[in-house]
Structures are given as C-alpha cells and as structure tokens.
Amino acid sequence: MDAPPTQHGFYAIHVFCCVNSRAPDHPRGDCARKGALDLQGHLKFRVKTLPSVGNVRINQAGCLDRCELGPLLVIYPEGVWYHYRTTADVDEILERHILKGERVERLLLANDAVHPPG
Amino acid sequence: MDAPPTQHGFYAIHVFCCVNSRAPDHPRGDCARKGALDLQGHLKFRVKTLPSVGNVRINQAGCLDRCELGPLLVIYPEGVWYHYRTTADVDEILERHILKGERVERLLLANDAVHPPG
Numbered sequence: 516m517d518a519p520p521t522q523h524g525f526y527a528i529h530v531f532c533c534v535n536s537r538a539p540d541h542p543r544g545d546c547a548r549k550g551a552l553d554l555q556g557h558l559k560f561r562v563k564t565l566p567s568v569g570n571v572r573i574n575q576a577g578c579l580d581r582c583e584l585g586p587l588l589v590i591y592p593e594g595v596w597y598h599y600r601t602t603a604d605v606d607e608i609l610e611r612h613i614l615k616g617e618r619v620e621r622l623l624l625a626n627d628a629v630h631p632p633g
Numbered sequence: 634m635d636a637p638p639t640q641h642g643f644y645a646i647h648v649f650c651c652v653n654s655r656a657p658d659h660p661r662g663d664c665a666r667k668g669a670l671d672l673q674g675h676l677k678f679r680v681k682t683l684p685s686v687g688n689v690r691i692n693q694a695g696c697l698d699r700c701e702l703g704p705l706l707v708i709y710p711e712g713v714w715y716h717y718r719t720t721a722d723v724d725e726i727l728e729r730h731i732l733k734g735e736r737v738e739r740l741l742l743a744n745d746a747v748h749p750p751g
Contacts, residue, residue: 531649
C-alpha cells in the first residue's frame, strides 16, 4: 500500500474521531456509548504499526454535533465524514481512504445526512 | 463583521484546540497545564454568542503532538496552525482569521516550528 501523497499541511491526513460522552439519558446519545473510544484506539494503533502510512494523525475529538449519526470521524483537509460501527469499518476506511485515497461509499456521510448509512 | 464564505464541508471553518493533559512530570508538557481548556472554552463561548459567525465549529482535540508549542489549535480545511497564550490571542484569531479570513502573523505556527512565536 502506498503512502498518501504529500500535502502542505503539518499532517497530510488529519483524522478526528468523536469520542464524546454524555449522561446516559441524554436524548441525542453520544459516540462514546457506541464504542467510539475503542474504535478510535484501533485506528490509531493500526496507523502507528503500518510502516507505509505516511504523515497521518489520528486524534480524539469532542462532540462534532452529529451525534445521531455516530460513531463518526472527519478527515481533513478533505473534509470527508464517515460513520462506522465496527473495527472492520475502521479498517476499510484506513485501507481504502487513508492509504489509497479512495472513498468507502457505504460509510460516507453526506452533509445533509440525518441517519447513518446502511 | 462578515460571516466566513460558504465552503463545501459540513463546517465551513472547523477549529480543533488541543486540550490534552499528561502527568505533571512529563518532559513534553501538555496544553492543558498552559490553560488550554479555559482558552478553548472562551473561544467556543465567543463563537456561540456572535450572530454573524456563520458555520463555524470549535472543538476540543486530544494531543496534536506539537506539545512544546502549545497551547495550539488548527483550523481546517485550511490547515492553519496557531499558538496562543491569552484570551486576547484567542480573540484576535477569532476576529481576524475566523471572521475576516486574515492571518494573525504573530501567532502562526510554521510547519517546521519548534518554538512558539513571540
């Protein structure tokens, strides 16, 4: 797998995974209760152990305010948003989007999305 | 003050402020011990109370791995990094960069920066 192309930012690919948690009875829910911390940890670990991954950073983020769609992440500078549920989803985002510059259509979140795909 | 121009991302301007904390004796330090949480809170509050700010989101982030330069933030999709120390710094980033699309040269972090400016 090739490294991502060089870009001008400090990180070529900067991923922010929402890991926000709220009180259990909050009506909007949150990403943490849907496994976001473990899934972010999985993605971060995989990126750190891939020698060819290039200049990629995986970060935790506070509430991205699209809670009903979570767990979710946004990839900058592209501004591409994904929903994910499993480590297999995260692996596919890593292997196709981050490493190959493709899109994982089945997990993409449109700007007007109000329900998660799939 | 004008709102930022419309862009194609879910957020036109998406700001991530590092608020990471480490053990007090960690040699790299962290942004939290330098007031990052209060400064991020100040920025978030100001954005929420400005009617003309437009589609801007202020988020907390985990470690951005430029700890020696902190507190710091990155503004996407532009990928512009700033160092800041005070609420006056934060206000200047808001009023000049976020609202007017200018740059606050004295606080900008170059990609190769190893010391904070100023």
